[in-house]
Amino acid sequence: MTSSIQNFIRERRNGRKRALALPSWNEDFIIRLGITTILEGHTGCVNCLEWNKEGSLLVSGSDDQFIRIWRPHDAEQPISVSNVVTPLSSIKTSHTRNIFATRFFDNHSKIISGAADHEVHVTDLTTQQSVFSEKFENRVKKISVVDNYRFLSAVEDGSAQLSDTRAGRSFPIFSITASNLPRVANIKEVKSIDFHANTNMIAVGSGGGLVRIFDARFDKNEPTLMFGKMFFPGHCDRDRGGYSVTHVAFSEDGSELLANMGSEHVYLYDVKNPSLTSLKLPEFDSTPEEPSPLPSKAEALKETGNLLFSEQQYFGAFQTYLDALSSCPGHPVLLNNAASALLNRKLIGDKYESFLFCQRALKKHSNYRKARIRAIKLLRNIDLIVAKDESEKLYEYDLKNSDKKEISASRKIRDNILKVLGDVPDDEEEDAESAAPIWLDYKNRFVGHYNCQTDIKEASFLGSEFIAAGSDCGNLFVWQRNGKLIFIAKADGNILNCVQPNPKLTSIATAGIDNEIKLWQPVDESLSDSYNSVNSTAGLVEHVEENSESLRQHVRQDNELMAQMNSQFCVNQ
Template identity: 30%
Template sequence: MSKMHRHYHWSPRTTRNVVLLQNDRPYFNIETLIRNRLKAAPQFIQNLDVEAKLEGHNGCVNCLEWSSNGRLLASGSDDNRLILWNPFYHKPALDIMTPHQGNIFSVKFLPNTGDTLIVTAAADQYCYVFDLNRAADLSSPCWKCSCHTTRVKRLATVPESPCIFWSAGEDGKILQFDIREPHECTREEKVCLVDLKNHIGASAEAKCVAVNPRRPEQLAVGASDAYARVYDRRMIKLFRIGDVSLSQNDRQIEDNLSRDCVTYFCPGHLNKFKDRKSGFTTKTITYLTFSPDGLELLVNMGSEQIYLYDLNNAQQPVYLSMPQFNKTTDQPDENKNPDSASELPSTSTTPVTYTKLSKLPKHVDEMKRSGNEFMENEKYLQAINQYSECIKLLPNHPVFYLNRATAYMRRNWFGDMYSGLRDCQQALRLDPTYVKAHFRLARALFELGFVMEASECLDELKKRFPNDATNKQIQLLSQDIQSHIEQHRNSNQNSAESPNTELSNNEMYWRTIAKDFSERFVGHCNTTTDIKEANYFGGDGSFVVAGSDEGNFYIWERPTTKIVAVYKGDTTIVNCVQPHPYLCLLATSGIDHEIRLWSPKSDEFDSENRVSYYDTTVVVNQQRMMADPFEFNASGAVCRAS
C-alpha cells in the first residue's frame, strides 16, 4: 500500500496521528488537510484547558466573534460595551462604550474590510456600525439603524459582501442593509427581506439568522417554532419596512415570498402541522449555522436537541413505509438466532432476527453483548453507543438497528422515540420478515401520536404473520390504539373546534413538505436562555460544540454523534462557544462576566475543568429539558429565564 493510502485513506471517524500528519507534509500538497486536522485533532480535544480568563466586562457576555485573521476577539455584553481582545496577550485592545441602551446580543466583523468595521445589535432595537480606524471617537458609530421595533437578536454577514449584513429581530423581520447606501430609518425604505408575521401570525419572532459561506444566496432563519427556514435570496425582492403585515383576516394574501423561494427543515417528530389547528410549539431555534463546506445546516433548538440537516439530500419524514413482502418467499426463518436485547411478543411462535453471517466477528459480538448488558442495567446511553459502533462495522445487520431502537424507546428522551422509529424502519428494510421490528414500529408510531399509522402498521403485521396475531402484547397494543381512536372520535363529536387561521396558505404548504434531519446530538441542556449556540469545530467540521445550562460545554464527534469531551466553562450557563478560525483555540462565555480561552495542554496535564464522568449530568440535563418547557424572558434579561 502506498504511503498516501496508508496515512490518508480514512474518514473523520478514523483515529488520527498528529506526528504522521506532520511527517508526511513534505510528500504531498496537503496544507489545508493538515491545518484542518491539527485544528481539532482528537489528542487536542481530549486535553483542552483554560489558557486564560479575559476580564473586563461587568455583565453577562452574550456574544463572541473572531476576526477573519484570528488576531482579535470581539465580545458584547449586558454592560452595553464592545471589547476587542488581543487573545494572545490576554488583554483588551479596544474597549468601546457603545450608545446601546440594552444588552448587546450580536457582534460581527464586516468581511474584507481589514477587520476595521464591526456591527453590533442589541435589545434596544438598534444596530450600529463602528469604524475602528476612527480612533478619535470610537464610541460614535459611523452608521446606525433602528428599523426593528423590538430586540435584535442576531446578525449575519457573508465573505463576498463586505458592505452588506442581515439582522433578525423579535418583531419577526429579517432586514438587509447595505452601508454604502444612505439610511434614515424611514418606513419607506426597502430593507425588509422576510416578515414572518405575514405567514405565522402576530406572535412570530426571528431569533437567529445565518448566510451560507459557500452559497451566499442561501439565508437561514430560526424563529419561535421548530422550523429552520432556508431562503434563496435571488428569488426575493426587498420591500418597504413600513408595509403593513397581513392581518389575520387577510391570511390568504401572500407577500413578497413565492412558494419556491424557501425550504423548511424540521425534525420529523415535531413536524405534525398538517392542518390549521397547529398553533405554536414551545420549541424555539436559538442558533443555526452552515457547515464550512456549505452542505449542512446545524440547528440548536430550545428545550430539545441539536439537529443537523443535509441541505442537498434531506428527505421528508416517512412515518410508515412497509417493505415489499412475499408470503411464499419472505417467510421467517425459525432457525435464525433470536436477538436477546429487543423484546419479541412473548408468545410468538416465530422468533426472528436476520444475519447473513452464521457467526458475528468476535469483536462485534463482544460489543453487542456489552450493549445488551448496558440495556439490562438501564444504561441506555452506553447501550446506544455500543449498538452504534456495531452498525458502523456491520451497517447491513438489522439486529443492531432494532436493539438501538429498543434502547431509544426505553430511554425516551426528546426525539428518542422518533429515532427508534427510524431504526425500526431501517431494520425492516434490511429484513421484511423481522416481526419484532414490525411490532416496535407500530408501538413507536402510537407513542408519537400517529395513531392511524400505528393501526395500519399493526393490521399489516397480523396479515403478514397470522401466527403472531393472537400474541398478548400485540392484542394489548391493538386495544390501546382502538381506545384512542374511539376517544378522539367522541371528542371531535362533542366539541366544535374552530381552526387556527394564523398560518398562511404558503406556510401550511412549506410545513407539510419540511425536510427531516440526518443527525442528532444529545447531551446538553438548552432551556434557560434563547441565545445558546452550537458550532462546528475543526476546519472540516469534524466536531460539534455547544454550551449548556449546567455550565458545561460539550464536544461531539461529527460522524458518530458521540460525546467525546465535556468541560466546565461557566459557574452557571455557557451560551457562546466560538472556535478560532485557524487554531485549536476556543472562546467561551455565558453568565459569568469573563471570557475563557481554551487550548490543548500536554498529555501529562490533569485538567481540573474536564468533566470525566458526565453520564449522570447528561441524564439530569435531559430530565430538566423534559420537565421545563423553553421559557422566553419577556422582561428583556437574557441571562436567566423569568
C-alpha cells in the same frame, strides 16, 4: 501538539505561509480540552463572540455595551493553565442596552453590533465611531454578513432585515406573519440567522422552533428571496409555543445546518438531501427475515452494549451501539438495539428517535421482524392511524408467510391497536391520512445539554465530525456527529451561551454570564486533571440526567402556563 499551534501562530505573525496544515479536530484532542487563556476586560455578561477569518483576532460584545477586540493566541506565552489576556482595543459603542451580536465587517476594518436597544451600529475600528446605524421595532439578536457592505439582522419583531451601508438603508426581506405559521403557536420572534455565501442560502430560526431556509439572489437592486425549505423535529408539538431556535449555523460547504432549539435539543438538518417527516414503514420484500452476521469488531461492541443494557445502563448501551454503528454503518441489528436503548433511556424525544432507528433498520432490511414489531408498538404513542395500517400490513403478511405463533402475535398487536383506536369516524381517518407534512425532519440529534434560560445559546461545528454547545448548567458539551456525547466541562459559573471554534486552530472561545471569556485548547495529559472535565460514562450520565430532569420540569411548567393562557383566552371570548 501544543508546540505545533505555537509554531503556526509564530510563522503567521512573521508573514510566512505554513506548508502543512494543523491537525484537525479528533476525539483525543477534545477529551484533553482545557482552559488555557482567560480574557479579562468586560464588566457584564459576554453575549457574543466571533473570530476573524484568519483566527488571529476575536471580537466580543457584552451587557456593558462595549465591543472589545482580542488576540488570545500569543506564541510568546506557553500553553498552560489560565494565562490572562487583556483586550487590544475597547470601544464604547453608541448602544444603550445589552449587545447581543457582533461581527467583523468590511475586511475587518469595522465591527457590526446589534443590541437590546433595537439598534444595529457599524463602528469604524480606526475612529471608533459609528458610521452606520438603524433602529428596528424590537431587539436585535443575531447578525450575519453578506459582503463588504451588506449584512442581515435577526430582529424580534418577526423580521429578517437587510442593511446596505453603501445605500444607507435597511429593509425587511422576510417577516413572520400568521399566514406563514401553519399550526404553530403565535410566537413570531426571529432569534437567529445565518448566510452561506457559496450557496446563497439564508437560514432563519424563530420562536415556535421552525427553521426556514431561503434561496437569496443579491444584485444591485433589492434581493430576490425564494422560500426553499422548512425544518422542524418530527416529534415536537407544532402547536406548542415554548420552542425557539436560539442559533443556526451552516456547515462549511452549506450542505447541513445546525440548530440549537430552546426547550429541546440540538439538531442537525440535511439541507442538500432533506427528508419529509414520515411515519410510514418500508414495504415487505423477498429478503430473508434475519440480517447478515456482524463483523467481529461490531459484534464485540454489540455484546458490550447488550451487557450494559442488561444492567439497565441504557445511556451507556446506546453510546456503545453508536460506536458499533460507526464500525458497521446501517446494520439493522445494531439499529434495532440502539432503538431499544433509546426507548428505555426515556429522554424527551427518545421514543420518536427510537422509531426512526427502527425505520432505518427496515429500510436496510425490510423483513426484519423485531424492528417492525418495535416500530409498530412505538407508533401507538405517535400516530394511531398509521399504527393501525402498519399492524394490518404485518398481519396480512404473516397470514401468507409465517407460522401460527407469529400470526397470533401480529393479530394481537393489531387487535390491541384497534381497541385503543376505538370508534374513530372515517372522515377523521381520511383527514389524518391526507394531511401531508410540510416540515423536513432532522438528520441527527444531540442531547444532554439544557437550553431554556437564555435565547442566544449557540451550537457550533468543530470541523466536520463534532458538534459543540453551551448549556444553562454552565458546561461545554461536545458530541460526535452521530450523536454520541464525549465531553462535558465547566465553562461558566452560571450559563454558557457562546461557543466559537477558531477557524484555523484547534481552540474554542466560550462565554456566558461570567464577565470573562475563556479559551480552550488541547492540553498535555499531565495538565488535564486541572480542569473539571467529564468524559467517563458515569460522569456524563449524571450531568445528562440532571439536565434532562430540569428540561422536563421546564416543559411541564411551560405547558401549564400555556394552558392557563388558553383558558383565559376562551373566557375572554
